[in-house]
Amino acid sequence: MRPIRAACLGTATALVTLLACAPVAASATTDTGAAHDKGKHQVITLVGRLAQQNRFPIVDPTHPSQGDRTVFRSELYDENDIDKVGETNGTCTTTLADGGGAEVCVVTYTLPGRGQLSVQGMVFGHLNAGPPPSFDNGITGGTGEFDRARGSVHADTIGVGKRRFTIDLYL
Structure with a gap:
């Protein structure tokens, strides 16, 4: 009876060791911070002109509330x-x-012939009087030459319905 118990204990120990090492090996191969060091860095500056914007209130059109949506398109x-x-x-x-x-916003920047950039993040202070505030959002991916893109987009209001977008891009 003792040899069977010893064999089971040895198998269990090997299985625990294997499972304990698996996450370590996986985490060593997914170093996302190294992408900034190895990738190509590029800064793209664009001007956006608001072309369409619609607001969809869920309760009262005169008072913003949680869950209201805004849909927009800019050139x-x-x-x-x-x-x-x-x-x-x-x-x-x-x-x-x-x-x-x-x-919280989800936006796609489409640059024909080059690809698309997917961007998401928070915008604060949009209900305050005056020009919309600046914001920074993160690039979550892309297509075409922007495949596997990472980085950020900084937006500044430069006129009525007009923003300057500075795209800090790592490929």
């Missing part, structure tokens, strides 16, 4: 605001209707 121009180079399309959902408001 993208080169950094000199002369040549049209693409467009953005996105949706934002209000998550906080007090203190200036907060929205």
Whole structure:
């Protein structure tokens, strides 16, 4: 009886060791921080002109509330605001209707012939009077030459319905 118990204990010990080492091996192969060191860095500056925007309130159209949605489309121009180079399309959902408001947004930047960038993040203060505030969102991926893209997008309001987008891109 003792040899069977010893064999089972040895098998169990080997299985526990194998399972304990598996996450360590997996985490060693998924170093996402190294992408910034190994990838190609690029900064793209674009000007966006708001083309369409619709708000969809869920309760009262005169008072923003949690769950309200905004859907928009903007045309993208080169950094000199002369040549049209693409467009953005996105949706934002209000998550906080007090203190200036907060929205979580998902946006796609489409640059024909180059690909698309997927971006998401928070925008704060959109309910305050005056020009919309600046914001930073994260690049979550892309297509075409932007395949496996990472980085961020910084947006500044530069006029009525106009923003400057600075895309800090790692490929």
